[in-house]
Amino acid sequence: MVHPQRFRQSIYRNTKAILLPESNIKSQNRWLMLIKLSLSASIPFMIAIFTIVSYIQQMQIDKNNREKDLEIANLTRIQDQMIANITRLHDLEVANLTQIKDWEIAMANLIIANETKIQDRQIAEENRNEDRAQQYDLHYETLYSKYIEDISTIFYKQPYNQTIFTSEENKMLYIRRKTLMTLRSIDSERRSQLFVFLYENNLLPDQSSPNTTISLIGAHLKNITIESPVTGSYQFDYLSLQSLNLMNAIFIGCTFKGNTNFNGSIMTNVQFIGATFEGQLTAYKVKLINASFIDCTFKKKVIFQNCDLSYAKFNRSNFNQLSSVSVILTNGSFIDCKFNGKIEFRDSVMNGISIINSEFEKNIGHEFSSVSLDYSDCHNISLDYVNFHSSSLSYSNFRGAHLTGVQFDLKTFITNSDFSDSIFRWARFDQTNLFGSTIDLNQFYSSEFRNVVLPNGTWVIDKEEILKNGNAEKNCPIPSGNKIQLPWEEEIGPPILYHHNISYSNSLVGNCSYKCPNEDVCCMEQRIELLRYLLFVESGELQYTLSAYFGSDSECAEGLIEVWILTPKWPFRRKFSNPYIKSSGNYIQWQETKDTFKLPKDNEYVFHVRVVFNLYSDSCYIDNIKFRLEQN
CATH class of the missing domain: 2.160.20 (Pectate Lyase C-like)
Structure with missing residues (x-):
């Protein structure tokens, strides 16, 4: 938009410049006239333009103002709506809080009322109980006082010559009945x-x-x-x-x-x-x-x-x-106790018992026989010459124990027990199962193991001869022809001890052997008990071996001597016999024969070993008869 004042000043300066040269005055005058006419004609045009432009601007300004007013009105309406919503929410929250507070107050009042009612009931109940207790107490006191008075009258107030009892026994019976009735009441x-x-x-x-x-x-x-x-x-x-x-x-x-x-x-x-x-x-x-x-x-x-x-x-x-x-006595306890004299537990169940810091008198021979002491706690215990027979001490705690002269025998089980840091002196283990126990064999001093299952499962089997005098050396040398010695017994005919003094045979079987003195049938038998080996017998893992040496100084036909093993009740019978033997020269030819077998877990522990000399066996000998047990 052109400003009028600035426009006129511009026209003036231009006009002045034109009129200055005198030579051009006329020409300038013409031009000046034309310019004036132009200016005169342009001023209304400019005014019109200015008016139009001002009008357009004013319309734009008015439009902008209307839009701004509308925007302001919308913003104001939205703000008013938000304020109204916030106000409503606040009012609703206040109403809810007021309702909750009123509910809490009501509940508190209800709780207080209930507690008051409960307290009143409790007080009333306590009062009733107290009254009842006083009544009971009065009742008990009355019964007790009456009893005392009645018994006192019998003993102290009633004249002796006016007693209502015919005898002292009747009086005691009356007092007994009165006493029992009163005690129950x-x-x-x-x-x-x-x-x-x-x-x-x-x-x-x-x-x-x-x-x-x-x-x-x-x-x-x-x-x-x-x-x-x-x-x-x-x-x-x-x-x-x-x-x-x-x-x-x-x-x-x-x-x-x-x-x-x-x-x-x-x-x-x-x-x-x-x-x-x-x-x-x-x-x-x-x-x-x-x-x-x-x-x-x-x-x-x-x-x-x-x-x-x-x-x-x-x-x-x-x-x-x-x-x-x-x-x-399961889960019982002996703590800080002293045991003098002989202590004996038999046929008892004492699982989980604790024997702690207790002392046992020494050199007495305390005994635990057929007792279950599983899961017992005996740590740091000191035992001297205590015997455990056919007992069980499995899963027990013997840490730090001192065991002197202690004996475990007759199928005693000490499996999976803890003997850490324990010391054994002159202990004896016979028919004892130590499998899985924590125990170090270096902890033993001058101790004995017989027929024992060690912690690693190894068997320690007694090497003593089970079959007695199987080598015929008892009371030998003696003159030939003597009868057999116990524990062999004659069954059919009398087998004899035969004394031979031949150097080669002596190196194998000793000085004497068994034979039949004539061509008839002879038989001898020996009873064997395996009570000392029951721990192994009942395991079902025992291997039995019966062996013998058969010999002849001339010729012995096969099968003339039979060795039988059998049980008296259980239907078990096995046998083996001599092979053919022929000897030339002045010596006895020997051959060893054996039979190895297993038996079920529930077999007998009593066996009979029978040696049968059949007809015409007088040139046959038997010696070194052995019955052995081994871990399978």
């Missing part, structure tokens, strides 16, 4: 008091005075607590608590004089704390599950027979002879 606290009352009046069962005391067989003494006063311990003389209920009973600081008898009683969870048993303690068919003997002293023999002592605990207790026969 009162609580444990008064049962304890009643027990003390019987003790103070010398009415407790006394084995030495059965006619002046009552029997408590069938009595209910559950949960009683008998604790000696500080003035002195309760002393029970020859106490006999047979076939009664002593579950959860506690005896603290009591002394049991004379023999004490708990036969047939239920004593689960019973506790003897600081008790002293001065006489023999006998328990036959007693349930002593989880029983505790803490700091107890047993001055005489203790006998447990056919008892269940599972989880029983003997802590810091001293024994003087202990005999346990057919007991169950």
